[in-house]
Amino acid sequence: MALFARRRRDALKNVHAERDSFLRRAGVAVLFCIAGVVLLIVRLADLQIVEHEHYQTRADENRMRVTPVAPVRGLIYDRNGTLLAQNQPAFVLEVTPEQVGNRTAMDELLAKLQHVITLTDTDITRFKDRVRKSPRYRGVPLRSNLTMEEVARYEIDRHQFPGVEINAGLTRNYPFGATASHLVGYVGGISEEELKQANESQFLGLTQIGKNGVEKSQEDLLRGEPGAKIIEANAYGRPLRELDYRRGYPGRNLYLSIDTKVQTVAEQAMGNFQGSVVALDPRNGEIIAMVSKPGFDPQLFVGGIDTASYQTLLNDPTRPLFNRSLQGLYPPGSTVKPAMALAGLEYGVVTPEHSEYCKGEMTLPGSSRKYRCWKRTGHGAVNMLEGVKRSCDIYFYNLATLLGIDRMHEAMTGFGLGHATGVDLPLEKDGLYPSREWKRRARKENWYPGETLNTGIGQGYVLATPMQLAQMVARIAMRGGGYKPHVLHATEDPITRKITEIVPEALPKIDLKDNGTWDVVIAAMEAVTQEQGGTAYAVGRNAPYRIAAKTGSAQVAGLRQDETRPQKQEEMPLRLRDHALFIAFAPAEAPRIAVAVMAEHGGHGASIAAPIARQVMDQYLLGYVLYNNEKAEVPSSRVTPALVPGLPVPPELQQMLQQTAPAAATPPAAVPATPAQQEDDDDR
Known part of the structure; x- marks a missing residue:
């Protein structure tokens, strides 16, 4: 029975088939193993040979840090x-x-x-x-x-x-x-x-x-x-050693070009007034001083100013972050009158002897509107020199009428009003000098004759920055020449110590038909400070150098036809007082400094802005402040315009530095102005 069962089992079991199946499976397994080994070898070769550089770099990145x-x-x-x-x-x-x-x-x-x-x-x-x-x-x-x-x-x-x-x-x-x-x-x-x-x-x-x-x-x-440095670090990122260093530059x-002494004097001279002082060297356009008051402490921003402190500065009503020299737009007032006089002579609508009678007010034909002079009692008959010297508004109302707005726009924009000067500082505004086309485009209105009169005395739509006024007076000082204002004088390579000077950029020259026209207007500007009755005579009469200047007051609040302005600006609320302006250059015969001063709500250009400019010019030209300073002392060395140590000093400056000044050791005391001499201090 058992033998029968074994034979039956052997009959059911196919030994050869099972052996063949095993061999096939073993062969497949061997092939998979061989394929796996081959793939492993290929991958190892890829990692070690083909992609060696890539993974070496990644490994180095884990170990090393490249730090700027x-x-x-x-x-x-x-x-x-x-x-x-x-x-x-x-x-x-x-x-x-x-x-x-x-x-x-x-x-x-x-x-x-x-x-x-x-x-x-x-x-x-x-x-x-x-x-x-x-x-x-x-x-x-x-x-x-x-x-x-x-x-x-x-x-x-x-x-x-x-x-x-x-x-x-x-x-x-x-x-x-x-x-x-x-x-x-x-x-x-x-x-x-x-x-x-x-x-x-x-x-x-x-x-x-x-x-x-x-x-x-x-x-x-x-x-x-x-530059950059390569640092080896441990697993925690802690630096272990410096592997390489590439030096930056x-x-x-x-x-x-600014003189810190002059800058400091200008800021102190401004006192509590808000406003601007700009002083240029008309011979090359370099900025000697540029004050915008009030200022701010720049150190607050270095570490990152917090929001509360920044909001405090932004909300300060005095606007300390506002650069009045470049961004402040103000009516230039009577400071435009010398340029207006030049335009009148150039276009031939007047001569130096041309006279107008000022009775304190005038009207246009067919109109009952009164255009008043700043001096309500009038100046009487005035020619061009007297018109500039006494700043007679009636004279320049009539001159504006003779010129017309089109010729005024052409002439005044030629002096730089109405567009940015291009100074090498950010945020400069353009300003505005109006024209017929501008009013049609901006206001959708025609130009009216009365607007020509207001424009002729620097009021109405006219807006200028103190930098533009400084450039204007500098161009008059150079008799039509001039340079673009700039503050950068030279750069120095810190490694080689090589100094590279900045070449001033000349402005297109203002050519007049008769160069004698410049002498006429500059003589009138000198009369402002050098002749009794001039609006700034109190400031210029005792100066040891001749000053050519023009005072101005920019009206902030207008008057109704039947309204009378208070006799004294001090009687008006501060916010309604006129802005005080003054432009000047000196010495008049060989200009080395041109100044524009604007004191917000200062009232009078002659009594407020002019003394500020005088102190600035004193400090730059004399090396000390002489004006109203009986204790002025000559410093051990005069202020030298040599801009960089080691650079050559121009011959005329060498002569100035070599001069001894025994007479200046005890500078004459400034004599206060008498009421008669201050008669025309209310210049508009």
Whole structure:
């Protein structure tokens, strides 16, 4: 029975078939193994040979860090080598948001940091505001000027603070504070919008950029070229050693044309008035001083100003952030009268002897509207010299009528009114000198004859910046010549110490048919300060140099036909008082300085703006302030217009510096003006 069962089983089991099946399966398995080995060998070859460089680079990235090295920002000097913007060493705490994580992780990190480093609510608020405005991969300063003790406490627990670094670097410092703040400007954090507009590779390692003034306009020169260093780090990211270093190139040092002494005198002379002072060298267009008052402390912006402080500045009614020299648009008032006189002579509508009778008011034919002179009792018969000297409005009303608005527009825009001067500073406004076409385009109205009269005395639609007025008087001083205003005089390579001077850009010359026309008008401007009865005689009569000038007052509030203006500006509310203006150049026979002063709501150009300009000219030309200063002393060395140490001084300046001045050792005291001499102080 058992034998039968075994035979039956053997009959059912096919040994050969099973063996063949096993061999087939074994062969397939062997093939898979061989294929796997081949694939492994191929992949190893790919990793080790073909993609060796790629993975070697990734491995090095895990081990090494390439860190941008910020270049040293260039220094800013004035014409005498006085530092206006410098760099100071400081420890800066920076956080890279991308390495920290989300907002919750950032809040936890800041809470931990407060146990190690002193952080105020202002620091944290300012930091979060900057994080929102900056790329997440860029380090954002949290606090600067850390103490050595704070740095030591951080280093002990630095492994607890991912994305946080303390960098030893330089921070911007402005030793003169608010002095020349609108001109020098300031630096601040780089926003994402600014990075998009710039070449990002030029800002590697940098967290700040020029925001205003020279810091902004000359950013490309001041910034320099970033370098880089390669650091080997451990698994925790802690630097172990420096493997390589590529040096960047520091920014260029800048020498500006301004004189800090003159700038300081101008700001002090402004007193409590808001306004502007612009002083130019008419021979090359260099800015000697540019005051916009009130100013601000640029140091507030260096570390990143907090929102509350910034809002305080923005909401300040005196507008300290507003650059009045370049952005302030004011009616130029009577300061346009010398240019109007030149236009009248050039177009042949008047002669120097042409006379008008001023009875204090006039009307146009067919109109009952009265156009008043600033002097209600009138000036009587005045010719051109007397018209400029006494600033007779009636004379210039009639001159405007003879010229017409079209010729006035052509002549006055030729002197630079109505368009930006192109100064190498940001935010300059164009101003406005109206024309028929402008009024049709802007107001959809025709031009009226009465508007021509107002335009002729610098009122109505006319708006100009103090910089434009300074350029206008500089062009008169140069008898039609002149240069584009600029503040940059020279640049210096910080490595080679090579100085490169900036070549002034000449303006198109104003050619007149008769060059004697310039002498006529300049003589009239000299009479303003040198002859009794001139509106600025009280300021110019005791000056040791001749001044050619023009006073002005820009009306802020108009009067009804039946309304009488108070006799004294001091009797009016401050906001309704006229703006006080004054333009001048000196010495009249060989101009070296041209000045424009605008004091908001100052009232009278002669009594408020003119003394400011006189002090500025005194400081620049004499080296001390003589005007109304009985204790004036001659300094040990006169102010030298040599702009950069080592550069040659022009021959005429060498002669000035070599002169001894025993007579000036005891400068004559300024004599107060008598009421009779101040008769015409109410110049409009």
